Amino acid sequence: MQIGANYGADGRCVFAVWAPGRKRVELKLHGSEEAFIPLRGEDRGYWRVALENILPGALYTYRLDGRVERPDPASHSQPQGVHGPSQIVDHGDFSWQDDDWRGIEPSRMILYEFHPGTFTPEGSLDAVIPRLDALREMGINTLEIMPVSQFPGDRNWGYDGVYPFAVQSSYGGPRSLKRLVNACHERGMAVILDVVYNHLGPEGNYLRDFGPYFTDKYKTPWGQAINLDDAYSDEVRNFFIQNVLFWLSAYHLDGLRLDAVHALVDMSARPFLQELAETVGEYSRRTGKTHVLIAESDLNDARLIAPREAGGHGLDAQWCDDFHHSLHTLLTGETTGYYADFGRVRHLVRSLRDGFVYSGDYSTFRKRRHGNSAGERRADQFVVFAQNHDQVGNRLLGERLSQLVDFESLKLSIAVVLLSPFIPLLFMGEEYGDPAPFLYFVDHSDPDLVKAVRDGREEEFASFHWKGTVPDPVDRDTFLRSKVRWELREQGRHKTLLEFTKRLITLRRTIPALSHLSKEHLRVQGREEEKAIVMERRENTTGSRTLCIFNFN
């Protein structure tokens, strides 16, 4: 069942919503004459009505059992924010110019992660378009957008979204995202969107009024887990599977980054992630385009990206935190928090060879064995980075590497990422060593929630023993301070670093031994005392060979 408000081929707008425990569901169309139109109850708790003469832009809500009035959980637009009415969007009225676009294979991707609110002064998706040529010119071919689903207030990292189908109004809403994706495709660039299926934000989440989207059985860092394996979980899954298909079809996105899949607790015989992967695989076959699913996971579990035949979930790739931690500790010497498990040359050597460092080894930080072997998984199934929104933003002062290490080390960090046999990801501004912090910011309206957020941040930092005061997440200035200073890329050392980054990407793209991602044609040796790593990469059909020497002294 397709949920949300969608125009059919006959021009009628079909409203469909899942509310299995309700006896009555009515549609309220906002406007001059407010009327309540009953939806008809269908199988499995769905309610549905098809109406003529519904104009794009119309506002609506649902009334449940004649009492509770709520926006649509599958709303495509929330122009008045998370508590306001939902808005009808006609996805047929956009002139896509990307008919020939077929996507990019993961092995070719060079990812650039950005946060729409802080990447530009305007903080909109449209404002990114004028920067695309510069990004493409430096060799970036895939954007990764931090979550855009409607969240409370005007500023947020995006992980507090509560309308998974709606593009944040302060980012410019639905058309803004389409314009950006279209502009990327016109330039031969792919776009991946970060989506959050493990929880909904704490403000404006009305899902519980509609149905059992959550379960008491499992707890996550954000409270109750999403109900993926209990009664009614088929329909909860449908909500998120529809969401995946929605982003790929209505917005032409090339893939999704699945946030924190370790919090998708699921004991079912048919794992939700496997179902997602099958859905996207089927969609890619049908459309003849490449679409990717990339997981963020704290499990070091190679089954996520193993093929179905090997009992895996069949996702395309996953983020590799072990690579980051190995590199970060060698560069900074930090040893607190989860960095306690890293810090030796051999850690980075192992990650360069395999992906995971912890493959069943005992972790001091976790106080248990961690992970399983990634040995059988391909090199192009791991996304690696020296920086990302989490690793920068989840520091007390949100410092980028540019504020933690010297200039030569910055160059080294980018080199290790771009010369690695994995999929590289740069975090906005990293390419020129932007000095701005990436701080944690929210814009909640509930004072209790604001206090909870402040307390939560302090707790998060406890194991790191960082010194200083947590910048106030609610202060607008915390958000403004996090904006990158794009103009710096033309200046002094920033320009030097940018040229260095460009040069590395060119090497990566033009030398077969570097563009060919493979664990087999790779030799990595480390010297603990000299803090040095020697990595040889080969490509056999051309006979191409490269030798990279990384000196951490």
Added chain:
Amino acid sequence: MQIGANYGADGRCVFAVWAPGRKRVELKLHGSEEAFIPLRGEDRGYWRVALENILPGALYTYRLDGRVERPDPASHSQPQGVHGPSQIVDHGDFSWQDDDWRGIEPSRMILYEFHPGTFTPEGSLDAVIPRLDALREMGINTLEIMPVSQFPGDRNWGYDGVYPFAVQSSYGGPRSLKRLVNACHERGMAVILDVVYNHLGPEGNYLRDFGPYFTDKYKTPWGQAINLDDAYSDEVRNFFIQNVLFWLSAYHLDGLRLDAVHALVDMSARPFLQELAETVGEYSRRTGKTHVLIAESDLNDARLIAPREAGGHGLDAQWCDDFHHSLHTLLTGETTGYYADFGRVRHLVRSLRDGFVYSGDYSTFRKRRHGNSAGERRADQFVVFAQNHDQVGNRLLGERLSQLVDFESLKLSIAVVLLSPFIPLLFMGEEYGDPAPFLYFVDHSDPDLVKAVRDGREEEFASFHWKGTVPDPVDRDTFLRSKVRWELREQGRHKTLLEFTKRLITLRRTIPALSHLSKEHLRVQGREEEKAIVMERRENTTGSRTLCIFNFN
């Protein structure tokens, strides 16, 4: 680290206990001079001391941080019950007579499940020995003993055990189980023990005083889940893995039935069940004997019994509730509770072909899709039954089939089980149609707990709409009424049924088409209107063929 109190080769007794949060752990040896002997803290929170001159039978407890005194979580014997001191057992002093015993392959097993307390008037493990010849004579070759781990009081199904390494004192304690196993092996019979790793009972569970055995992250029907994937879970797993090895080595058991593995919530990259299966596989290779792990699971997830190469956990077999429900509903016409998902001939046909009926199909009872395909799993990986302790005992009045259907239907029920291509299991007394109920009984001392148990039973029956009063679980008479009447097997129709059962087992063992368990050499057709099933089984090397016609009219 081997936990518990174990004699070493040098005759010293090594006491080892895991208590990671404690600053001081002392051993108290009970007796004339009571002294506290300090244990030495070792890696990962273990405490250890090796002492000379410790006599078997000595009683001991641990004192934690000088304040809390507790029995040993890995106690081998609790002669004074769950709250009393632990007792030293010398496992070297038993004269095993089973040197040549190598075990029985699952495909040959004919299982007989019994509850030690109600199988004999004495209610002990020793009292079973005189019945072994009769069981063997009827063709039973494998006993399955309901849990024997020390539980509160003198009577319990066994799922409230709180000392996983101790044999219930009222069943006769450690030596009693050894005598029974030895007597079985002498007769060519294997013994499987039901073990409970998903929870501990509600009374006498002192594990929390020792360490984080439980986690808040997941809830099970019995409260907090066992900590299998969080900090310190390596040591929690070690407790249970040691337990598996203990039963196999100290008691010569041939395998374990793992209770309710769906409640072992585990998001780790290396699943606990996989670790268990590897441990037992390794032990079997080392000893040259067959040992089996059979799961009870509510997930219909064939990955439990799939091999490692296919991404499975590698358990040997699992109980197949779908087979029971299909058969039970055809025989009784019951449609309430979980029986709502069954009742048609096609259900039993599908189970006879595949094992699972629900392989991703929507379940009305569960309100979601259920299971995945068992198609690739061998026939000898499913244990089937027309009755077992749960299916009989979890009825309001604990009625066996003998009280629910007529005599011809009883014969039919046994025939379907014994002629199926799966591993058959009979429940004590089923072979002669014992009329005794198998009721739920406990012997707790805490009045609040007694009330909770009573309320819990009523709740459990709600979805079945059974009429009547729940027999009081605490009343000793409820226990006594559940004892089988072994003498009936020589009388009237009971004798007729027993002869029928024997005859079926003989057919199963002597006709190649029946003894050869295979899904490939099998054809099953059902006729819904006639309520009939035709099953053809073949064995190709001998050319043996059988045609079974089951008439449910």
